[in-house]
Every structure is written in structure tokens, then in C-alpha cells.
Amino acid sequence: MNLPASLPPRARRRRGPRRKPVFAIAVTVVFFVLLYLPIAMVVLFSFNAQKSLTIFKGFSLRWYEAFFHDNVLLGSLGMSLEVSLVAMIGSVVLGVALALGLVRHKGRLGGYAGLIMMVPLITPEIVTGVASLLLFKGLGVTLDSGTVMIAEITFSISYVTVILRSRVAALNPEVEEAAMDLGATRWQALRLVTLPALLPAILASAVLIFALVFDDFVLAYFTTGVDPQPLAVRIYSAIRFGVEPTINAVGTLMLAGSITLIGLALAIPRLFGRRGGLDLISGE
Amino acid sequence: MALRTPVRTEAPRGGRTARRDRRPRPSAAGARIWTWLTLPGTVWMSVFFIASLLLVAAISFGTTDQLGDPRFGTNLGNLQALTDPAYRDVMLRSLGFALLTSVICLLIAYPVAYAVALHAGRFKNALIAAIVVPFFANYLVRMYGWSVLLSDDGPVLRLLRAVGLADAHTKILNTGFGVIAGLVYGFVVFMIIPLYAAMERMDTSLIEAGRDLYGGPLRTFWFVTVPATRQGAGAGVVLVFLPAMGDFVSAQFMGGPNQIMIGNLIQDKFFEGQDWPLGSALTMALMAVLLIAMFGYLRRARKDEAEATR
Amino acid sequence: MTPTAATPAVRLDHVSKEFNGSHAVRDLELDIAAGEFFSLLGPSGCGKTTTLRMIGGFADPTEGAVLLSGEDVTALPPNKRNVNTVFQSYALFDHLSVADNIGFGLKRKGVPKPEIRERVGAMIDLVQLGGMAERKPRTLSGGQRQRVALARALVNRPAVLLLDEPLAALDLKLRRQMQVELKQIQREVGITFVFVTHDQDEALTMSDRVAVMNGGRVEQCGTPEDVYERPESRFVAAFMGTSNLVGGVYRDGTVQLEGGPALPVGRRPEIGEGSQVDVSIRPEKIWLSDFEPGMPVVNGVIRETVYSGPTTTYLIELAPGVTVAALEQNTARARMEDRWAGGETVELGYDPEHCLVLSH
Numbered sequence: 001m002n003l004p005a006s007l008p009p010r011a012r013r014r015r016g017p018r019r020k021p022v023f024a025i026a027v028t029v030v031f032f033v034l035l036y037l038p039i040a041m042v043v044l045f046s047f048n049a050q051k052s053l054t055i056f057k058g059f060s061l062r063w064y065e066a067f068f069h070d071n072v073l074l075g076s077l078g079m080s081l082e083v084s085l086v087a088m089i090g091s092v093v094l095g096v097a098l099a100l101g102l103v104r105h106k107g108r109l110g111g112y113a114g115l116i117m118m119v120p121l122i123t124p125e126i127v128t129g130v131a132s133l134l135l136f137k138g139l140g141v142t143l144d145s146g147t148v149m150i151a152e153i154t155f156s157i158s159y160v161t162v163i164l165r166s167r168v169a170a171l172n173p174e175v176e177e178a179a180m181d182l183g184a185t186r187w188q189a190l191r192l193v194t195l196p197a198l199l200p201a202i203l204a205s206a207v208l209i210f211a212l213v214f215d216d217f218v219l220a221y222f223t224t225g226v227d228p229q230p231l232a233v234r235i236y237s238a239i240r241f242g243v244e245p246t247i248n249a250v251g252t253l254m255l256a257g258s259i260t261l262i263g264l265a266l267a268i269p270r271l272f273g274r275r276g277g278l279d280l281i282s283g284e
Numbered sequence: 285m286a287l288r289t290p291v292r293t294e295a296p297r298g299g300r301t302a303r304r305d306r307r308p309r310p311s312a313a314g315a316r317i318w319t320w321l322t323l324p325g326t327v328w329m330s331v332f333f334i335a336s337l338l339l340v341a342a343i344s345f346g347t348t349d350q351l352g353d354p355r356f357g358t359n360l361g362n363l364q365a366l367t368d369p370a371y372r373d374v375m376l377r378s379l380g381f382a383l384l385t386s387v388i389c390l391l392i393a394y395p396v397a398y399a400v401a402l403h404a405g406r407f408k409n410a411l412i413a414a415i416v417v418p419f420f421a422n423y424l425v426r427m428y429g430w431s432v433l434l435s436d437d438g439p440v441l442r443l444l445r446a447v448g449l450a451d452a453h454t455k456i457l458n459t460g461f462g463v464i465a466g467l468v469y470g471f472v473v474f475m476i477i478p479l480y481a482a483m484e485r486m487d488t489s490l491i492e493a494g495r496d497l498y499g500g501p502l503r504t505f506w507f508v509t510v511p512a513t514r515q516g517a518g519a520g521v522v523l524v525f526l527p528a529m530g531d532f533v534s535a536q537f538m539g540g541p542n543q544i545m546i547g548n549l550i551q552d553k554f555f556e557g558q559d560w561p562l563g564s565a566l567t568m569a570l571m572a573v574l575l576i577a578m579f580g581y582l583r584r585a586r587k588d589e590a591e592a593t594r
Numbered sequence: 595m596t597p598t599a600a601t602p603a604v605r606l607d608h609v610s611k612e613f614n615g616s617h618a619v620r621d622l623e624l625d626i627a628a629g630e631f632f633s634l635l636g637p638s639g640c641g642k643t644t645t646l647r648m649i650g651g652f653a654d655p656t657e658g659a660v661l662l663s664g665e666d667v668t669a670l671p672p673n674k675r676n677v678n679t680v681f682q683s684y685a686l687f688d689h690l691s692v693a694d695n696i697g698f699g700l701k702r703k704g705v706p707k708p709e710i711r712e713r714v715g716a717m718i719d720l721v722q723l724g725g726m727a728e729r730k731p732r733t734l735s736g737g738q739r740q741r742v743a744l745a746r747a748l749v750n751r752p753a754v755l756l757l758d759e760p761l762a763a764l765d766l767k768l769r770r771q772m773q774v775e776l777k778q779i780q781r782e783v784g785i786t787f788v789f790v791t792h793d794q795d796e797a798l799t800m801s802d803r804v805a806v807m808n809g810g811r812v813e814q815c816g817t818p819e820d821v822y823e824r825p826e827s828r829f830v831a832a833f834m835g836t837s838n839l840v841g842g843v844y845r846d847g848t849v850q851l852e853g854g855p856a857l858p859v860g861r862r863p864e865i866g867e868g869s870q871v872d873v874s875i876r877p878e879k880i881w882l883s884d885f886e887p888g889m890p891v892v893n894g895v896i897r898e899t900v901y902s903g904p905t906t907t908y909l910i911e912l913a914p915g916v917t918v919a920a921l922e923q924n925t926a927r928a929r930m931e932d933r934w935a936g937g938e939t940v941e942l943g944y945d946p947e948h949c950l951v952l953s954h
């Protein structure tokens with residue numbers, strides 16, 4: 001048979017490898033540039049030798065120095081770390097227990113708990129913030145780091161529970177039964193067998209919560225006292241009422257911190273050599 | 285298990301039936317532990333979340349005393365104030381901004397998710413991580429960087445002026461467009477992730493078949509890719525709309541006094557105006573819009589699912 | 595009650611289990627003797643696992659009682675029962691080494707460390723896992739994981755070992771090997787085994803006694819020979835390997851096939867004259883040559899010949915629409931050219947004692 005030397009363009013294209021979607025790729029490239037440029041700007045200007053926020057005039061670490069000599073900001077950093085740590089522990093303990101209970105407990109309580117733990121996920125933070133503020137005022141509690149911790153725990157439990165719930169559901173219930181079969185009580189089975197199996201997911205969600213709480217601004221803003229204030233709240237005031245380049249340095253440090261933590265959360269399951277940590281795609 | 289099967293008390297039916305109608309006994313499989321595990325979190329959430337939301341609802345009927353502190357009451361004035369044109373306009377604007385943000389996110393996320401899910405080869409996971417990770421960077425810092433980038437003498441406008449797409453008066457900050465740009469920057473990742481997941485699940489041979497059936501890539505995209513990813517897009521719209529509707533940072537950093545959103549009003553009533561009952565009423569209005577959106581989405585999703593399984 | 599030699603290791607006393615109103619197990623009554631290898635055999639969903647779980651304490655009976663060595667344990671949690679289980683999924687502890695998996699139960703009981711080490715070591719040898727003690731379960735093959743699960747249960751020297759389809763996940767060759775090994779181990783340790791399987795070959799080759807279950811009930815309980823040779827119900831006859839079932843009318847020690855011969859089946863006083871019955875006979879119990887004296891012989895036409903290595907199966911039409919299978923060993927004597935071809939008329943002989951007559 002005599003094939004024509006050149007097939008019509010369309011037929012040839014169809015038979016060849018899939019065509020690159022030029023438009024989609026172009027949008028993606030622009031998207032990535034715009035996604036990272038603002039972050040890059042903050043990082044770049046944190047090293048600026050001059051006070052300018054728009055023109056780079058040489059490299060210096062003066063704004064980092066300024067930050068480490070600013071006792072107010074350092075106090076805020078301390079408070080943020082403290083709040084994040086407590087909120088992480090509190091929400092992981094409550095959230096893991098709730099996830100276990102929700103998966104295994106098939107009663108009316110489980111139905112109610114399953115419903116109310118979904119509500120925070122669809123509630124904007126400002127609503128949670130307003131509600132917490134009203135509750136604390138109503139109870140006559142003085143606003144300080146304690147109220148921030150409580151609000152952050154409330155906000156974080158749902159995340160822990162959502163992440164852990166699918167992990168718990170994927171566990172083989174026979175493993176827990178095997179532990180009881182071998183003489184463990186239910187609590188011992190939970191402690192010796194179930195929790196170790198969930199450990200990667202628990203650690204990953206703990207790191208994630210730490211990062212989220214440390215970065216959280218809205219809830220902290222509504223529930224904090226005047227002094228000290230969490231770092232994110234200080235940054236907010238600083239940006240709003242006159243920007244100091246120190247903010248760029250603080251921002252860069254926070255970016256570095258949260259990116260490290262997220263990297264860690266994503267890497268934890270691999271460190272354990274198995275799947276089952278954090279699945280950002282389906283976990284959302 | 286909360287409900288144990290009731291113990292049989294009917295008459296024995298003969299045979300070795302001595303134990304047939306025994307009293308309730310401690311469950312051998314002992315399931316009470318699950319109640320104890322569920323309880324602390326449930327109580328915590330009930331007190332600190334559900335009760336506090338109810339308190340917001342209650343205070344929205346309240347009044348303030350001379351010191352500006354909220355008092356319970358049966359005052360409908362706060363809810364009536366919501367129909368005041370000044371507030372009504374802000375609420376409509378918020379709705380418009382949030383909807384526009386969702387649409388723009390959809391327009392950005394489709395090509396990005398498509399390119400990453402189907403044409404990134406072995407870089408797929410790295411790229412999706414590269415999209416997700418900055419989202420976890422501090423929201424304020426990101427928004428601040430974004431506002432610097434879009435500022436009047438920032439790089440974006442300077443570039444646009446250089447190529448003649450903008451003149452000396454073109455502004456992004458302090459406009460409604462600026463606020464929407466902020467919201468899009470803040471929440472677009474919520475659109476990309478569900479779309480990406482949907483496209484990953486999509487059978488790529490559908491696209492090949494679509495090529496043969498519909499010819500052009502645009503038609504294929506419209507008739508094959510979009511219907512196959514509709515559920516992901518729906519989830520994305522909700523995930524973007526909810527936080528955009530409640531945001532107040534973008535309007536503050538990117539907009540001016542004429543672009544404030546409902547979140548800014550609430551913030552103002554709680555921190556500057558000291559009118560907590562009105563702030564609570566505004567919060568309830570916000571929550572109502574979001575619940576309506578959420579229920580609409582869930583009904584739609586359930587219908588889609590029912591159709592898909594039919 | 596003090597256990598005596600006659601006290602059964604396991605007694606299920608009118609045990610029933612309902613899930614949402616439907617019975618998974620219905621009025622089960624079983625005695626399992628100490629030291630016995632006892633199998634629960636039946637199709638998927640017939641309630642085998644549920645029965646085992648009630649013995650192990652993982653499910654509460656809705657009615658009835660579970661007794662172990664004469665003691666009522668119905669209300670006791672699993673950790674208070676002197677019973678161990680080999681789970682169908684093996685249920686190994688992935689974060690612990692093989693040795694720690696096996697030693698888990700002993701550690702719970704507070705056995706001193708040196709003794710644990712010694713008993714775990716002995717058990718590792720018994721199940722032939724030498725050199726694997728420090729490995730994690732995930733790095734083992736299916737057969738090795740199965741052995742860990744077995745060792746982990748056996749090391750506790752339970753009165754009864756429950757095994758839920760322990761070999762189902764293994765490939766055929768490994769399964770055959772493990773069947774032999776498991777039986778040997780059981781003889782060595784002398785522990786009562788309650789073994790769940792849906793594979794009738796497995797149940798027949800390994801068990802001292804077999805309970806055939808169907809729809810939550812025990813249809814028949816007896817030695818492998820009992821249930822295979824003398825099935826008491828249509829279900830058991832059908833489930834214990836391919837069986838021929840032909841319908842006819844019972845009259846005076848024969849069953850008259852419609853449009854065909856009358857099959858002598860021996861006198862069955864329990865069956866009414868003229869009643870409609872099914873006759874069941876196994877393919878390997880039908881002779882095609884070398885009849886024994888006194889054997890009834892009937893004629894049939896070969897319809898199909900199926901050669902399968904050591905045996906050949908013939909499908910033979912006895913009457914219009916009534917076909918039976920007959921199985922012949924392909925011994926040295928039976929050469930290819932001696933086999934029958936389709937359409938040939940042959941004689942079938944059988945022993946009426948091998949016929950099971952089931953009235954409708």
C-alpha cells in the first residue's frame with residue numbers, strides 16, 4: 001500500500017503522543033511565579049540594608065538583629081511557642097480519643113459527636129473567634145494565653161479527628177482483638193497496639209497543628225489579652241499600623257519555621273517506612 | 285455499642301435451656317471504652333464551640349449597658365439594623381467578592397490542576413507539594429508580601445506600565461479588584477486540591493476518546509474533563525467561598541474604606557465600636573449565608589451521587 | 595465444676611447470635627473434647643467466624659452460654675479466657691519484632707523475662723522461623739507470617755486454640771504443606787484445636803471431627819468419614835464434594851427413574867412407598883467394570899468423557915435428562931484405548947449402601 005508522505009496534520013497529531021496543553025501550562029507557570037513572588041519579596045527585603053520596602057540596597061542582617069533585641073517581639077514569640085505546644089498536646093489527646101471513639105462507637109453519642117466535629121471545619125475563623133470571645137467574657141475569664149490555648153484547641157480538635165479518623169477506620173480491628181486474646185485489657189490493647197500503629201499519623205497531625213496554631217492570627221486576635229500577644233497578632237498590628245522592615249525578618253523566620261514543620265509532617269510517614277501519615281490531598 | 289439487645293424473657297423452648305434467660309451481664313466484648321474516648325472531646329466541643337455559638341445567637345438579641353458591655357435581652361434592633369442600607373451593601377459586597385473569588389479560583393485552578401495532574405509526569409507530586417506548602421506559610425506574611433507586590437510602585441504595576449498595559453493612574457490596591465486578588469491568593473489552593481484529586485481519578489482514556497469524538501481540545505475539555513471533575517469543582521467552590529466570605533484581612537491590606545467586607549464590620553463592632561450585640565447579629569448573618577451555601581452544596585452533592593450510582 | 599476427662603474443652607449450650615434481627619448463628623449445640631482437632635466447615639457466611647468469636651470472647655451470644663472446661667465464660671472478656679486465636683488476617687503487631695510478637699502474651703501474664711526468651715525461642719524453632727526473631731512482620735512472606743501468628747498463640751499453652759481459616763491466604767502448595775505441619779504440631783502440643791475452614795478437603799484431611807454448618811446451624815457433626823460417607827442431608831451431601839443427585843419414586847427398595855431403570859437402593863423403612871425421593875451417590879462409588887458379586891448393575895449411555903490426570907470422569911445418561919458422573923482411576927491397567935467413547939452404552943455398578951436416599 002502506498003501511504004501519502006504526509007498525513008493531514010490533525011490525523012497525525014491524534015496518533016502521536018498527547019499534545020501539550022500550551023495554555024494550561026502557561027497559566028501554571030504564571031501561577032507559580034505569582035504564588036512565590038510575594039514570599040520571595042518578604043525574604044529578600046528582610047535582608048535589605050536600607051529601610052526601604054521596595055528598593056533593595058544591599059545585603060544585611062540588621063533586621064534580624066533588631067528582632068532578637070526586641071523584647072516585646074521575643075515575648076510574643078515565647079507566648080506563641082507556648083500556646084502552640086499546649087494546643088498541640090491538648091487537641092491531639094482529645095482529637096485522637098475522639099477519632100477512636102467515633103470510628104468504633106456506633107451509638108447516638110457517636111452521631112452527635114461526628115456532627116459537631118464537622119461544624120468547625122465549615123465555620124469561618126472569625127465566627128469561632130467572636131464566639132470564643134463572647135464565651136470567655138460571659139464566663140468572666142480574663143483574656144490571656146490560657147484563653148488563646150482553649151480557643152486554639154477547640155479549633156484544632158476537628159483537624160486531628162479528621163486526619164486520624166480515616167487512619168483508625170483503616171486499621172484491622174483483629175489486631176486489637178489479638179492483643180486482648182493474648183491477655184491485654186482494652187486499654188492495654190489500645191496503648192500497646194493501636195496507638196503505636198497510629199503513631200505516624202498522630203505525629204504528623206501534631207506537627208501540622210503546631211504549625212497551624214503558631215501561624216493562626218484570627219482566633220488569637222479575638223481571644224488574647226493585651227500583653228503579651230501572640231506573634232501573629234503583633235505582625236498584624238505592625239503591618240496595619242506602619243510597617244517596620246523587622247516584620248520582614250520575623251515573617252521570613254515564620255515562613256522558614258512553618259515550611260520546615262510541614263515538610264516534617266509530610267515526611268513522617270516515610271521516616272516510619274510506611275504509608276499512613278498525612279494525606280493532604282484527601283485529608284482536606 | 286450503646287444499645288444492648290434486650291435480654292430474652294420468653295419461655296424456654298425445651299432442651300438444655302437453663303441459661304437462656306439470664307440477667308444482663310457485663311459485655312464480654314466490653315465496648316464502653318469507646319464512650320469514654322468519645323466523651324471528653326464531645327464535651328469540650330459542646331462547651332467551647334456549640335455553647336459559644338449559641339451565646340452569639342443569644343447576644344444578637346441583646347443590648348449594651350453604659351459601659352458598652354453586652355447584656356442579654358429580647359431586642360430585635362440588631363437584626364433590624366442588618367437591613368440598614370449601609371450594612372446591607374457591605375453584606376452584598378461580601379457575597380459578590382466571595383462569589384467572584386470562587387469563579388476566578390475556578391478559572392485559575394482548572395488549567396493548573398489539569399497541567400499538574402495530567403502533564404507533569406514524574407514531577408507531579410513535587411509540584412502539588414510546591415502548591416500546598418506555601419499555603420501553610422503565615423497568612424498575614426503572605427498577604428503582606430502580596431500587597432507589596434501589587435502596590436502602586438510595586439513590581440507588577442511597574443512591569444505593566446513598562447509594557448504599556450497600565451498608566452500612571454492604574455491602581456490595584458485600594459480597589460475591589462485588589463481585595464479579590466487577596467482572597468484569590470489566600471484561598472486558591474482550596475480549589476486546586478479537590479480539582480487535582482478529581483483529575484487524578486479521571487480515566488485519561490476518556491480524554492483520548494473525547495479527542496476522537498469532539499475533535500478540538502477546548503471542546504474535549506468542556507464535554508469530557510469538566511463533567512468528570514464537577515464534584516471536585518463543587519467542593520472547591522465551597523472550600524473557597526466559606527473562608528473568603530468571612531475574611532477581613534484582605535479587605536484591610538488590599539482594599540480601602542470603600543471595599544470593606546462583613547468580617548471588617550464584625551471586627552469593628554467588637555474592637556472599635558464596642559457594640560457586641562450588633563457584632564453578634566452580623567456574625568449570625570454571616571453564619572446563615574454560609575449554612576445556606578453549605579446545605580445547597582450538600583444537597584447537590586447528594587443528588588449527584590445518587591445519579592452516579594444509579 | 596471440676597474438669598474431668600469427660601468434661602468437654604468447649605461446650606456451646608444453645609448459643610445464638612443475632613445481628614440486627616437476623617441470625618448469624620442459630621441455637622448451636624456443640625461439645626468439643628479436650629485434645630481434639632475439631633473443624634467447623636461450611637460455605638462463606640454460614641456463621642463459622644461468628645461461632646469462633648463467641649468462643650474467643652469477641653462477640654456476645656444473644657442467647658445461650660459458652661463453657662470452657664465446664665466453666666461458664668459467657669461473661670468473661672477475651673483476656674480472661676484460656677483460649678488463643680489465630681486470626682484469618684494473622685493480625686500481627688507490625689511495630690514489634692517476630693520475637694516480641696510471640697512473647698506478647700507471656701509478657702502480659704508477667705512471665706519472667708528469661709522464661710519468655712526460652713519459650714519464645716522454643717516456639718520459633720517449632721514453627722521453623724529460626725533466624726527471623728528480630729525481623730518485623732512486614733518483611734516476612736505470607737507463610738512466615740502465618741507461622742508467627744500460630745507461634746504467638748501456641749506459646750501461651752492455651753486450653754483451646756481457635757484458628758479462623760488460617761491457611762486461606764496461602765497458595766495451594768504452601769497450604770498443603772502447612773496442613774501437614776499444623777496437624778503435626780497439634781499432635782505434639784496436645785492442645786484442642788477448633789479450626790474454621792470452607793475447604794472440605796482441608797477439613798477431611800486434618801480433623802478428628804467435623805461440624806458442617808449451613809445458615810447458622812450445624813447440619814451434621816461427626817468424623818470425616820461420617821460426614822463424607824454418610825451425609826445426613828442434601829446440603830452435606832452436596833457440600834462434601836461433587837455428588838450425584840437423581841430424582842425418582844421410591845418403591846419396594848428401589849427408586850424408579852422416569853423413563854429409565856429402577857435403581858435398587860436397599861430397604862428404607864423410614865421412607866414411604868411411592869414417595870418422591872432423591873438418590874445421592876458419589877462419582878467414585880460408581881463402578882464401570884470389575885463389578886462385585888451381588889452388585890446391582892444398570893445401563894447408561896456415555897455422554898461426555900473428562901480426562902483429568904489421575905482420574906477420568908464420565909457423564910452417563912441413565913434416563914432422558916438424568917445424568918450421573920462416574921469417576922475412574924487411571925491405573926496402569928486402564929489404558930487410553932480401553933476408555934469409553936461418547937455414545938457407547940455401558941454398565942454401571944454400585945453398592946446400595948453408598949446410596950443416600952433423601953425424601954422431599
Ligand SMILES: Nc1ncnc2c1ncn2[C@@H]1O[C@H](COP(=O)(O)OP(=O)(O)O)[C@@H](O)[C@H]1O
Binds near residue numbers: 636638643644645
Ligand atoms: N458484625 C456483624 N454485623 C452484622 N452482621 C454480621 C456481622 N458479622 C457477621 N455478620 C453476618 O453473620 C453471618 C455469618 O458471618 P460469619 O460468621 O462471618 O460467616 P463465615 O465466617 O462462616 O463466613 C453473615 O451473614 C454475616 O453477614
Ligand SMILES: [Mg+2]
Binds near residue numbers: 642643
Ligand atoms: Mg469467616
